[in-house]
Amino acid sequence: MATVDVDLPHVKDEDPHHHGPAKGLGRWLYTTNHKDIGSMYLIFSLTMFMIGGIMALIIRAELFQPGLQLVEPNFFNQMTTMHGLIMVFGAVMPAFVGLANWMIPMQIGAPDMALPRMNNWSFWILPFAFLILLSSLFMPGGAPNFGWTFYAPLSTTYAPESVTFFIFGVHIMGASSIMGAINIIATILNMRAPGMTLMKMPLFVWTWLITAFLLIAVMPVLAGVVTMMLMDIHFGTSFFNAAGGGDPVLFQHVFWFFGHPEVYIMILPAFGIISEIIPTFARKRLFGYSSMVYAVASIALLSFVVWAHHMFTVGMPLVGEVFFMFATMLIAVPTGVKVFNWTATMFRGSMTFETPMLFAIAFVVLFTIGGFSGLMLAIAPADFQYHDTYFVVAHFHYVLVPGAIFSIMAATYYWLPKWTGHQLNETMGKLHFWLSFVGVNVTFFPMHFVGLAGMPRRIPDYALQFADFNSMASVGAFIFGFSQLVFIYNVIQNVRAGEKATAQVWEGAQGLEWTVPSPAPYHTFSTPPKVD
């Protein structure tokens, strides 16, 4: 359970062998320290979030009015593709890995990750993967323009030349994720402090353990599918080429076999974060700890048998449609358990509304809205109307932006005082929250309406009747985008100065990470704490 009583006689490490960080650039290049690597992951993720965000703003600027005014349609397609790829693989996933690096060893009482050298490697190949991907923007023929789902034959027969760079980029980021996942599993299974049994682990650790297994199961399948593309393009095979006896629909099956677990990879750690924050600020133990663990595990298992709900309109026998429809709806049950438990944790708690809590509550409300639109999309007969419309865009942005991204921001605000040793500037934190909250909803809520009315996604122009809601969404997008500058300001300001934070930071905070001083020393738990 999250409440752990700790017997911790020392926090400062007296061993002369353990010194502080090295100086200069070498510290970051050669570091094997989980806190350094965690910070690098988070900074990398923030950079990618800004680059992907600029692409989103280019998309929204073009869609501000009907007609084509700012960019060429082909460039628009490159923007939608790159925005998706960068946000999924460059912003959300590395942010969670960064948080895992920082917090998992501290939450389970381990001195570092189990495989520190591999940890360095799995981070440092990541910037190169994205340099390769981003460099394709400057190549003749332009960047990948076939959507982040890169359906064949659009991504094989009809792809720009740069598709090969995209494929190698995906290979590298896949290798990075797999190494990260192996490291996290090894750390959690082998390095817990004595007395920290599995069912005493904080939920962030639990959700990451399950996420890491998902990563090991599906990232290789993604690597496989891009390898098949590579062979079709350059070596004359016909995996997805009907003229050679292949089948383009096969691509979609293999892709979504990876793709659906992937969307849970992007949300399960968020569930863990929210399950840490809500008890702290409700000053109550998490309601239904074990049901939370089982719910996450069952969501992860179900994620392997629902992939074809992305393909209802592709052509499937009735039995298939019915199976995938009901299997998908089944996921609402464990998800409902989680939402219920978070609400029950808040019920009759002595709640206070600091910035992390605001983001956490917004997560619960807005993620649930995204979950409900997901249920609507799961209804196979109705999906024929919604498929490939802005309703889908609204749905997955509701679960990813106020879902995954808000949870990452909540986590940053929650643990930042522990990382920097400075209390949060609550005024600026709340300013950031309210601007983001309003911006997100103004951006994505109108998309439900234009989607239901039939506006197709990934098209740079649209019919006149969608104009008002689109300009509204664009205004919201710019509010949301620029309010992230407040976030950057808050983080930088907090690193530089601020009121000294106590070890516990938040009044209701429980768990091992709050027993070490703030800022957390370079080496923590060199001698394992005793957990009762």
Add this chain to the structure above:
Amino acid sequence: MAEQNETKTNRLVVRLATAAIAMFGFGFALVPLYDVFCDITGLNGKNFSQGPAEVTSVDRSRTVKVQFVTVNPADMPWDFKPTVRSMRVHPGEDKHTTFYAKNSTAEWMVAQAVPSVTPSEAAPYLHKVNCFCFDRQPLDAGTDTEMPLLFVVDPELPEHISTITLSYALYDLTDDQKVTQVTLDNDKGRASL
């Protein structure tokens, strides 16, 4: 203690890395699995039989409409169409029709048609005794040809199916020594249906 932990970690890492490599293989295994799955369930409309059909009785009490559809992929310049758009046939009856193809380009070309049947449930009951789709079709610049199709609808065809659509997509295989084989043989074993 620490050493023991290290061997434990090493063993775990080896296992996890093996799992990752196995999943990479599984991604590729999905390709034949997909074909097997389509084969068993008859999805995809490719589950037809070819070669001599052993149908003896003709069911004159029943008439089934067979429609012919042709598709040219974007980069295929030939004229390609059925000579008749549809036929009414009695199950068990041998039927013959032709498809017209013209190479309207100024170069010699080779093409091959790939069939598909809708509804896919009907695919195993449409026997192609002889079909132009079994072979590649070369045509000189500007020449045309009529390509034969000999088929039988199986009397076992489920009652609720009254219309079968047979669709052909014609692919350009001219510079295509890279495509070694058009897999129409995924169903050889079923010819005796």
